[in-house]
Amino acid sequence: MAALALVLFASIVLGVLFGAVRINPLDLNEAFAFIVWQLRLPRALLAALVGAMLAVSGAVLQSSLKNPLCDPYILGISAGGSVAAAAAIILLLPMYFVSAFAFLGAVASVLIIYNISKIGGEARPQTLILAGVAISSLLSAVLSFMVISSDRLQPIFFWILGSFAGAGWTSVQLALYSALAGIFISLVYSKDLNALALGDEEALSLGVDVVRSRNILLITASLMTGVAVSLCGMIGFVGLIVPHIMRLIVGANNTYLIPASALAGAVLLVLADVISRVIMVPSEIPVGIITAVLGAPFFIYLLRGRGPGTRG
C-alpha cells in the first residue's frame, strides 16, 4: 500500500513535468509556473481522483452485485450519468448542476438495471449484464441524438470520448469531495461488501440488512461514477480491470481491496493521461484508448502468470 502511494506521487510529478511543453524543474519561469499551476497540476490531480473513484466504484459493484463482470461502464451507470450531464450542458447549467445531474442519472440507471434483473427473485448475473448492456446502448443512442441535434455539440462530444482537457481547480475540488465521501462510505461498508460477495442468503444470516446495505453501496458507486463522468466523460476499463488486478495481489477482502483499488486506479489514469498528451504532440488522444491498451495486456499477464486468488 505504501509502495502504491509512492508510485502515485511519482506519477503525479511525471504528469506535471511532461506534456506538449516539457517543464524543466531547474529552470522555472512565469510561463512554466502558469502551466504547472493552472494546467498540469489540476489535470494530474483530477486524473488521480477520477481514477480512484472509478476503480472503487468497480470494486463496490463487483462485490455488492456478486458479479465479476460489473463496472460502471458495462452497467450503464456511466451512460446514464452522461445523458443527464449532457442535458444539463444543453440547458447551460453551472458545473455543480452538471455533476448533480450526472449523479442522479447514474443512480436512476443503476436502479432501473438492478430492478429489471431482479424480476423473479435474486438478481441473476447474466440478466444483470444483459440489462446493463441494453440500457447502456439505449442511453448511448439518446446521447448520440443529443449530440447531433444540439448546436452546443462541442462540449458534449468531449463527454463521449473521455478526456481531462477540461481540468481546473473547481473540478479538482468537486472530485476531491466526492472521492473522499465515496471512498469513506465504501470502507465503512467493506465488511458488508464481503458478506454480500457470498450471496444474499449468507449475508442475511450474518446479520447484514442486505437491501439497505446494497442500496447505500449502489448509490455511493453512482455518486462517484456520476461525478467522474460529469468532469471528464466516459472512461471505460478502469473500473473493471483495476479491482481485478488488485484482487490478484491483495485478495478479495474489501477492507484492503478498496484502498488498493483507489491508489492503483489513480496511478493508472495519471499515467494514461500523460501518455495521451505526449504520444501525438501537439494533439491529444482520448485517455480511454490508453487505459485499454495499458490495462488489457497487463491483466492477461496476471491471469496467465498466477492462478486466480493467489497472493503476491
Place this chain on the structure above:
Amino acid sequence: MLEAKNISCGYGQKKVLNDISFSVSEGEFVGVLGPNGSGKTTLLRALINTVPLSKGRILLSGKNIGLMNRKEIAKNISYVPQISEPPAGFTVEEIISMGRMPHVDAFSTYKQADFDAVKEAMIQARLLELKDRDVSELSGGEYQRVIIARSLAQGSKILLLDEPTAHLDIKYQIEIMELLKGLKNKTVIAVFHDIGLARKYCTRTILLKNGSLAGDGPAETALTPQTISNIFEISPIS
C-alpha cells in the same frame, strides 16, 4: 428454545409449507428429512426469517423472530446454506471471521474476543493449518468445514444447516457428522438426504411431505421402514 407455531409460507403464489408446528429444546440434534420439494430448505429459511410467513410465527426463547432485526437474529441463529462455490480471493480465516460480523458495528474493528472466537472455531473444525489458504483451493469437504466453523465463530446457540453432507465422500460425511455431534451447548437443526446418517447421529427427526409435517420424534422410533416407504414413496427392500 426455538418454536414454530402453525407456520405457513411460500414464494409468491406458490405455497410451500403448510401449518407446521414443532418446538426444539436446547442441545437437541434435529434431522429434517423428506423427499425433494417437500419444503426442507424453506423450513430452515423460515426459521431465520429470510422467507416471510403467511401464517403463524416463530418464537426464539419466547420472542417473535419476525419482530427482531437481522443482527439480533444472527447473534442467536447461524445458517449454513447448501454447499456453494467458494468465493475466490478470501482466505479461510477471512471467511470464518465474517461470523463475527453480528458482534461488531460498521465503524469499529474486530477485538480480542472476536479473534479468540475465530481461533476457537478453527481449532474445533481442525482448520488451523489451513487458515491462510485461499478458499477456492479447498476441497468441497474442507470448504464445508470452513462454513461450519464460521457458524461456530458466530457464537449463536442454534445452528441451521442445509444438507451439510451433500456431495461429500463418506469419509467427509462422517467427519462433519462427528463435528456436529461433538458440539457442546449447541442446538442443531439440519436437513439431510441420507436416512442412515440421520438415524445414526440425530437425537430427533422431523419428517416433511408435501410441505406438511409427516412425523416427529426420536430417530429410532420415527424412522421405521413403514414411515420411510410412506414418505419417500418407495417399497422397502426385503
